[in-house]
Amino acid sequence: MLEKALTGSNKYWGWIAVLLAFMAAGALSYVQQYNYGLGMTGMSRDVSWGIYIAQFTFLVGVAASGVMVVLPYYLHNYKIFGKITILGEFLAVAAVSMCLLFIMADLGQPTRALNVLLHPTPGSILFWDMIVLNVYLFLNIFVGWVVLTAEKKEVAPPKWIKPFIYISIPWAVSIHTVTAFLYAGLPGRHFWLTAILAPRFLASAFAAGPALLILLCLIIKRVTKFDAGQEAIQKLVTIVTYAALINVFFILLEFFTSYYSNIPGHMHTLDYLFFGLHGHSQLVPWMRVSAIFGIVAIVMFLIPAARKREDTLAIACVLLFVSFWIDKGIGLVIGGFVPSPLEEITAYYPSFQEIMITLGIWATGFFILTVLFKIALSVKEEKMIS
Amino acid sequence: MDIKRRQFLKIAGLSTIAGLGAPAAFNLLLKGGPDTVSYASSGGEAEASHEAAPTGVRLGMVIDQRVFDANKGLAQKCTTACHTVHNVPNFGNKKDEIKWIFEVPFEKAFTGKSQYHKNKNLEDSSFLVLCNHCDNPPCVRACPTKATFKRKDGIVAMDYHRCIGCRFCMAACPYGMRSFNWRDPRPFIDQKTHNKEFPTRMRGVVEKCNFCVDRLARGQQPACVEACGNTGAMTFGDLNDSHSEIVKLLDNNFTIQRKPSLGTNPSVFYIV
Numbered sequence: 262m263l264e265k266a267l268t269g270s271n272k273y274w275g276w277i278a279v280l281l282a283f284m285a286a287g288a289l290s291y292v293q294q295y296n297y298g299l300g301m302t303g304m305s306r307d308v309s310w311g312i313y314i315a316q317f318t319f320l321v322g323v324a325a326s327g328v329m330v331v332l333p334y335y336l337h338n339y340k341i342f343g344k345i346t347i348l349g350e351f352l353a354v355a356a357v358s359m360c361l362l363f364i365m366a367d368l369g370q371p372t373r374a375l376n377v378l379l380h381p382t383p384g385s386i387l388f389w390d391m392i393v394l395n396v397y398l399f400l401n402i403f404v405g406w407v408v409l410t411a412e413k414k415e416v417a418p419p420k421w422i423k424p425f426i427y428i429s430i431p432w433a434v435s436i437h438t439v440t441a442f443l444y445a446g447l448p449g450r451h452f453w454l455t456a457i458l459a460p461r462f463l464a465s466a467f468a469a470g471p472a473l474l475i476l477l478c479l480i481i482k483r484v485t486k487f488d489a490g491q492e493a494i495q496k497l498v499t500i501v502t503y504a505a506l507i508n509v510f511f512i513l514l515e516f517f518t519s520y521y522s523n524i525p526g527h528m529h530t531l532d533y534l535f536f537g538l539h540g541h542s543q544l545v546p547w548m549r550v551s552a553i554f555g556i557v558a559i560v561m562f563l564i565p566a567a568r569k570r571e572d573t574l575a576i577a578c579v580l581l582f583v584s585f586w587i588d589k590g591i592g593l594v595i596g597g598f599v600p601s602p603l604e605e606i607t608a609y610y611p612s613f614q615e616i617m618i619t620l621g622i623w624a625t626g627f628f629i630l631t632v633l634f635k636i637a638l639s640v641k642e643e644k645m646i647s
Numbered sequence: 648m649d650i651k652r653r654q655f656l657k658i659a660g661l662s663t664i665a666g667l668g669a670p671a672a673f674n675l676l677l678k679g680g681p682d683t684v685s686y687a688s689s690g691g692e693a694e695a696s697h698e699a700a701p702t703g704v705r706l707g708m709v710i711d712q713r714v715f716d717a718n719k720g721l722a723q724k725c726t727t728a729c730h731t732v733h734n735v736p737n738f739g740n741k742k743d744e745i746k747w748i749f750e751v752p753f754e755k756a757f758t759g760k761s762q763y764h765k766n767k768n769l770e771d772s773s774f775l776v777l778c779n780h781c782d783n784p785p786c787v788r789a790c791p792t793k794a795t796f797k798r799k800d801g802i803v804a805m806d807y808h809r810c811i812g813c814r815f816c817m818a819a820c821p822y823g824m825r826s827f828n829w830r831d832p833r834p835f836i837d838q839k840t841h842n843k844e845f846p847t848r849m850r851g852v853v854e855k856c857n858f859c860v861d862r863l864a865r866g867q868q869p870a871c872v873e874a875c876g877n878t879g880a881m882t883f884g885d886l887n888d889s890h891s892e893i894v895k896l897l898d899n900n901f902t903i904q905r906k907p908s909l910g911t912n913p914s915v916f917y918i919v
């Protein structure tokens with residue numbers, strides 16, 4: 262089936278060329294970083310994780326969100342999603358691949374990465390995260406491929422694939438839960454030390470992921486003959502809306518606990534993120550944009566006229582995706598390091614190379630996504646013609 | 648100096664036999680009642696502490712701030728001694744900074760301790776902070792490769808050759824005591840004072856105070872303690888040996904630890 266990725270319109274090849282250019286630029290920057298060390302980035306002793314780990318955290322959510330189309334279809338026999346489950350699975354594949362690349366980009370000694378397996382340490386959450394992510398990657402590639410092959414041959418998927426599908430559903434929840442545990446179990450990092458971090462992660466993931474999927478469906482509708490269908494998209498909108506509302510609710514809960522308890526350690530990071538702390542307000546504009554985008558998007562989802570029109574729906578999805586990307590991809594990870602354990606405030610600005618590497622990895626993700634979607638859609642288009 | 652020296656030889660010896668597991672009852676007899684130590688060993692145990700006899704050797708340190716306040720410049724001497732002995736590079740900028748032991752004001756060392764009228768003594772006092780060699784170390788729990796591990800004598804040590812540079816331990820240490828080699832440290836080590844007996848590090852790994860584990864093995868005191876001479880500013884020893892000087896200090900003085908509420912059970916104590 263891979264050959265399907267090798268034939269396409271000029272537009273397809275143009276898009277591939279753009280992605281390859283970004284990947285090459287990212288690779289060049291990575292060579293620089295590899296030779297110099299992580300000092301090439303904006304990270305420091307106090308803010309020791311930056312946008313790499315932030316992207317990783319966000320993308321685990323996107324990966325997990327594939328379950329939002331898989332679950333209704335396979336567990337509730339919700340036929341409408343039958344057409345797009347494969348897209349959800351392949352989106353997960355692309356997202357997990359990016360996660361793994363971001364982890365590699367963030368390692369000080371990437372050539373030793375296998376030490377995690379050579380010296381397994383079950384007490385470390387990072388060890389488990391590696392395992393659940395890799396298994397999830399495998400499950401999605403495997404299930405997606407087997408189901409697609411069956412579809413191509415116009416036969417029902419083999420029965421033995423069912424257990425893998427059923428396992429992949431709780432597994433999706435596990436990857437984001439374990440990722441939340443990376444943060445939520447650290448003493449002395451008050452912003453992360455909250456029991457609702459995992460639920461928060463899942464809620465924002467189940468909003469941002471399907472929002473991206475809606476956008477992808479709308480784009481696919483323009484560039485191919487494949488149409489996910491109004492009903493499927495509107496169902497996704499419902500999922501996005503609920504998840505987004507739950508996420509906002511969770512964030513408000515954090516605000517309540519912090520400010521009503523009035524415990525300084527619990528307020529500091531929120532202060533820093535949303536209002537500025539001791540005159541340091543580097544991230545305040547970002548967080549405010551995130552809040553405004555999030556609210557506007559949710560309002561648009563709630564207005565029937567806005568969510569039914571494709572153009573306004575697309576805008577709402579973009580706003581929501583950006584909002585949650587800022588919230589999790591910038592605020593949560595980078596904000597969590599401020600103030601430092603010695604209550605110092607250190608600003609973090611990603612360097613040029615760091616941004617190029619980040620863009621390069623996103624481009625790689627989109628490359629994987631494009632190729633996989635191309636294959637899946639070619640199979641579907643063939644069927645439509647015949 | 649003599650007494651100290653003898654004690655050190657004893658510690659070094661004890662460190663090696665601790666692994667053989669001295670009978671717990673014997674150790675219980677030696678111990679002075681329900682202190683933080685017994686609490687620590689019954690609490691959640693970190694990865695490497697499983698095999699440790701709960702009442703075996705636990706090395707620790709007492710920092711007498713009164714002495715440091717009376718001897719301005721002494722703390723700086725300790726820092727220099729440590730950083731020289733361990734080939735800690737000096738990058739001259741905050742972003743790349745690596746430090747094992749350094750001075751901070753009271754409110755940074757002891758966050759969350761409010762004072763309405765600040766004690767005059769604390770005003771221009773600065774406290775030495777270093778790795779606490781926590782009895783229940785979050786950094787060890789976090790490390791995915793056991794590159795950071797807890798020894799049977801309580802020292803939280805590191806294997807620079809195994810560290811993958813994920814910096815999970817830096818996020819996990821609630822004291823900000825770990826540094827990362829953001830770039831090649833070797834050109835930033837002063838060649839005039841380069842200590843050939845201690846390894847230099849490569850870029851991309853984490854490092855921190857190691858309680859001078861290699862000096863102890865040679866029967867020497869930690870470099871910072873040695874730099875204090877016989878001022879008594881820093882005392883190092885076995886917190887589980889009721890005859891040790893450090894236990895006497897703990898028995899006779901009111902001491903505090905950094906962030907004790909987190910349950911990490913720091914092995915560094917301060918007399919303020």
Ligand code: SF4
Nearest residue numbers: 778779781784786820
């Ligand atoms: S002070 Fe930090 S680095 Fe040292 S043992 Fe405790 S947690 Fe680990």
Ligand code: SF4
Nearest residue numbers: 790810811813814816
């Ligand atoms: S940076 Fe090194 S020591 Fe720290 S957690 Fe990662 S592997 Fe362990």
Ligand code: SF4
Nearest residue numbers: 729856858859869871
């Ligand atoms: S005990 Fe040794 S390594 Fe630790 S601060 Fe003192 S001199 Fe440095």
